Amino acid sequence: MHMDTNSDRKVSELDKHLVEFAQLLRTVGIKISPSEIFDAAEGLSLIGLVDRDRVESVLQATMVKDVKHISAFRETFRAYFATLEQKEAWNKAAAQKADQWNEQIESTYQDLRFQDNELDITEEQRAVYASMPEDDKQRLRDFLEKSSNGTRGGMPLDHSYQPMVERVLRGSLEYWRRKLNEDEPILSPGSTNGILSEVERALRDREVEVISRDLKKISPEEWPEVVRLIRRLSQRLANQVTRRYRAARRRGGLDMRLTLRKNLRYGGVLIDRSYRSRRKGRLKIVLLCDISGSMLKYSEFIWQFVYGLSTVVNGIKTFAFGEMLVPLNQKFKKGQTFETMVKEALSMSGKEWGGGTNLANALEALHRHNSDVFSKQTLLLIVSDAQTLEGEKAAELLSWANRQVRKVLWLNTLPERRWSETPFVKAFLPFCQMYECYTLGHLTQILNKQF
Amino acid sequence: MTERRTLDLFEKELDAIGYITERDDRIALTAFLATELGKPLLISGPAGVGKTEIAKVLSQVLEAPLIRLQCYEGLDETKALYEWNYQRQLLKIQLGREHLQEADLFSADYLLPRPLLQALLSEKRCVLLIDEIDKTDSEFEAFLFELLGEFQVTIPEMGTIKAKERPMVVLTSNGERELSDGLKRRCIFLHIEPPSVNKEVRILRAKVPDLPERLALEVARAVNVLRERLSFNKTPSVSETMDWAKALLVMGKTGLDPAWVEATLTLLLKSQDDVELFYQEMGAEGLLFESGKMAQGERNAHGHQQR
Numbered sequence: 001m002h003m004d005t006n007s008d009r010k011v012s013e014l015d016k017h018l019v020e021f022a023q024l025l026r027t028v029g030i031k032i033s034p035s036e037i038f039d040a041a042e043g044l045s046l047i048g049l050v051d052r053d054r055v056e057s058v059l060q061a062t063m064v065k066d067v068k069h070i071s072a073f074r075e076t077f078r079a080y081f082a083t084l085e086q087k088e089a090w091n092k093a094a095a096q097k098a099d100q101w102n103e104q105i106e107s108t109y110q111d112l113r114f115q116d117n118e119l120d121i122t123e124e125q126r127a128v129y130a131s132m133p134e135d136d137k138q139r140l141r142d143f144l145e146k147s148s149n150g151t152r153g154g155m156p157l158d159h160s161y162q163p164m165v166e167r168v169l170r171g172s173l174e175y176w177r178r179k180l181n182e183d184e185p186i187l188s189p190g191s192t193n194g195i196l197s198e199v200e201r202a203l204r205d206r207e208v209e210v211i212s213r214d215l216k217k218i219s220p221e222e223w224p225e226v227v228r229l230i231r232r233l234s235q236r237l238a239n240q241v242t243r244r245y246r247a248a249r250r251r252g253g254l255d256m257r258l259t260l261r262k263n264l265r266y267g268g269v270l271i272d273r274s275y276r277s278r279r280k281g282r283l284k285i286v287l288l289c290d291i292s293g294s295m296l297k298y299s300e301f302i303w304q305f306v307y308g309l310s311t312v313v314n315g316i317k318t319f320a321f322g323e324m325l326v327p328l329n330q331k332f333k334k335g336q337t338f339e340t341m342v343k344e345a346l347s348m349s350g351k352e353w354g355g356g357t358n359l360a361n362a363l364e365a366l367h368r369h370n371s372d373v374f375s376k377q378t379l380l381l382i383v384s385d386a387q388t389l390e391g392e393k394a395a396e397l398l399s400w401a402n403r404q405v406r407k408v409l410w411l412n413t414l415p416e417r418r419w420s421e422t423p424f425v426k427a428f429l430p431f432c433q434m435y436e437c438y439t440l441g442h443l444t445q446i447l448n449k450q451f
Numbered sequence: 452m453t454e455r456r457t458l459d460l461f462e463k464e465l466d467a468i469g470y471i472t473e474r475d476d477r478i479a480l481t482a483f484l485a486t487e488l489g490k491p492l493l494i495s496g497p498a499g500v501g502k503t504e505i506a507k508v509l510s511q512v513l514e515a516p517l518i519r520l521q522c523y524e525g526l527d528e529t530k531a532l533y534e535w536n537y538q539r540q541l542l543k544i545q546l547g548r549e550h551l552q553e554a555d556l557f558s559a560d561y562l563l564p565r566p567l568l569q570a571l572l573s574e575k576r577c578v579l580l581i582d583e584i585d586k587t588d589s590e591f592e593a594f595l596f597e598l599l600g601e602f603q604v605t606i607p608e609m610g611t612i613k614a615k616e617r618p619m620v621v622l623t624s625n626g627e628r629e630l631s632d633g634l635k636r637r638c639i640f641l642h643i644e645p646p647s648v649n650k651e652v653r654i655l656r657a658k659v660p661d662l663p664e665r666l667a668l669e670v671a672r673a674v675n676v677l678r679e680r681l682s683f684n685k686t687p688s689v690s691e692t693m694d695w696a697k698a699l700l701v702m703g704k705t706g707l708d709p710a711w712v713e714a715t716l717t718l719l720l721k722s723q724d725d726v727e728l729f730y731q732e733m734g735a736e737g738l739l740f741e742s743g744k745m746a747q748g749e750r751n752a753h754g755h756q757q758r
Contacts, residue, residue, distance in 0.1 A: 046484065053474070065638065065640045066635070257535060
């Protein structure tokens, strides 16, 4: 394909850059296959490398196949094909940040000790400590020093007390993690690769867009737009009826193809006929919403989601649960809040609003009193952060529910990276499809995948 | 041997048939890439931005017939690829009871080619438009893999049929459902956004030659404001802008005024929710005010450039 060794060398240099660029794109979450890199190379050899805009267009057309990845692609292209000086400056800044970070973490090894022993805490917990105000750090150090030199019954404490001290320290650091940055991770500055950290910075800046912001942080003025988006998304659920034919003994149209083949042996007299019927595919949705204290911040989102669904899907059964199950049977009214509706339902059933979460109770109540809502056409949709009492029992009941229905879909408002810290998520996972869902972007993605 | 087409030549050909593109929209470059690399072109974007039009234009430029498959929920291979001609098969059975072999019945004579097979059997290169692929289900999408990757299909009774001339395949999607990675990997991807004010003015002037420039500009600005500022269930499409401009032209208008915006609004907004949203958030006067601000901004930018 290439005429001389000189151009071969040029192409291999280009290939190297393309592969490197593709790897960078993969790091920011864009899937790229080798065949797409090959297409990009072919495209570039066709269009040439003279015009930067055209090069960008070729790479975008061949490597990005999803609208939502275009902005990440553009930032990556800008950073990867920046001037050498610019790249050096980014590398320097990234290296500096990494050094600072390492120093801070290193200092925690000195600060956080029990009787001169290192403590067993995670890197993130060390990072939380490093980000705390100096006074509070001092308080923790004082606590460690006092417990190191403490006595019990006149005897000095020995190293067997270390796990207890670690537990206290972890609890305190967990409190600070929430206080400092809620659910956002306090993580290392990432790679020392300046280009990558520049792309990550640019993408973080873009997160101000409504679609990628945590739903509990959306202001009241933005809600109308969010509501419209949720409505549009819910519409898709309503359109979920499959009209493909399947083989059936009677009813529906004659399956000519099968009939003819079967009856060839009878000389074409249609004795043995085959039929096909439409698949009846409309899903019945049962919605189970967590209304406990930890979910309070998301109640507006849940309400809009429930309302949006109920306006487009007929016969949706909605239940709220905290410590107990509350059927929400009344019609959803425009302008009504989720809270008033739940309170009305509670007063009618003579129960009181509970603050805790018990999914096991909720599922058991469904099992005992409302098992008629479950069938092989049911989609059980759970909106909850999975922080519940009696998790093992809940997992067992969820396994039962999973056998009764077509699908259990769990929208978890807790970020996926926090799932491992929530005791029962692991137990629930085998019996449902769980997705993190705390931004509109997540909701869109889930509905795209599922429906 | 025919001369290989260059991008510049391709852009000139698009221009010659009256298809308006801009460098920023990347339509010409991406379509050119797909044509030259022999890959399917997957076009996404909101309804009414001209996705289907691209296939029609390509058919004109490449001088290739256009074969269209309109997708819908429940579309299956008997509607998209082929069906056996049962009436003929029955007749054949009745006529030749004694010596009939299965192969006699399942041959090309008894095949009714649907759009996909028509495209493969075509002697001349054609443009195959698979419109609104996101409306079909994932089974059908998977069924397309063989066609899009190898340009061949397998019919159980007959074997594999390869394309005589590789068709130029154009797929469009409104993004109602996420398409599978397998399908996307096989395609060159183009995302189209609604046109810029300038491009829309050029389209309006090309399609409605009698339209005065001032009215074209005001209409394009107003529609642009509507698309950018309000989140409608259905944003006004280019053809709706054109209808609006034509209606105003018929009424003898040379510019926009609030009363006429209100009177003709239903040509742009087609649902009660969208109309309510318009009056709630903006109103006709608000719309003209915002358009005026945009014109002022354009003038300032132009002034800066000149200085």
